[in-house]
Amino acid sequence: MRAGFNAADLANLQKTVQNWLGAVEVATAQAAVGIAHHAFEEILKTGPQYSGDFVANTRVSMTGKPDTTFVANPLEFAADAKHRGHPEAMEKARANAKWTTPKLGTPVIISSTARHTDDYSHKIENGKIQFRPVNEGSDYIYHKARDSAKREYAHINKSKLAQLRSKAK
Numbered sequence: 001m002r003a004g005f006n007a008a009d010l011a012n013l014q015k016t017v018q019n020w021l022g023a024v025e026v027a028t029a030q031a032a033v034g035i036a037h038h039a040f041e042e043i044l045k046t047g048p049q050y051s052g053d054f055v056a057n058t059r060v061s062m063t064g065k066p067d068t069t070f071v072a073n074p075l076e077f078a079a080d081a082k083h084r085g086h087p088e089a090m091e092k093a094r095a096n097a098k099w100t101t102p103k104l105g106t107p108v109i110i111s112s113t114a115r116h117t118d119d120y121s122h123k124i125e126n127g128k129i130q131f132r133p134v135n136e137g138s139d140y141i142y143h144k145a146r147d148s149a150k151r152e153y154a155h156i157n158k159s160k161l162a163q164l165r166s167k168a169k
Contacts, residue, residue, distance in 0.1 A: 027165060028104055029104040030165040031168075032104070033102075036108040042144065042145035042148045043058055046141045046145070047124075048131055049083055050132070050135075052092070053114040054121065054124060055093055055112070056088075056092040057113045057114045060097040062099075062106065064106045066109045083132075083134035124141070125141065125142055126140070
């Protein structure tokens with residue numbers, strides 16, 4: 001008696017492996033979206049605010065290209081000075097974020113389209129703006145958000161994977 005697979009067994013094995021690989025790819029893409037969601041929330045919580053423009057105009061792109069949509073004074077409360085963590089701007093950014101699951105490997109881009117008379121977002125990120133005391137430490141927020149996600153998800157167990165996947169649609 002010879003041991004081995006016949007053609008039907010090999011076809012079934014191939015189909016099983018392909019299905020498993022497809023499920024792993026989807027789960028990995030969903031986890032990547034969950035990690036991006038963590039970084040997005042960190043950016044909203046730590047982003048400096050005065051008018052709320054910078055945080056409210058924080059965008060998420062799942063296409064590999066930045067979302068350049070800009071809404072001038074989206075909160076219409078520029079006259080009232082805000083501070084880091086102010087909820088109105090954060091809620092506006094959350095409402096504009098579209099969380100989908102792109103093809104695995106597609107970059108998820110998080111950026112702010114806030115516009116002022118200069119390169120505002122880059123100056124905030126690079127610490128080239130004098131922050132008010134209520135916004136102290138709001139420089140390098142994209143780097144800090146990336147580092148926070150790296151620490152939080154350095155090891156992903158089954159429950160963390162489920163949590164991450166729940167953020168993707």
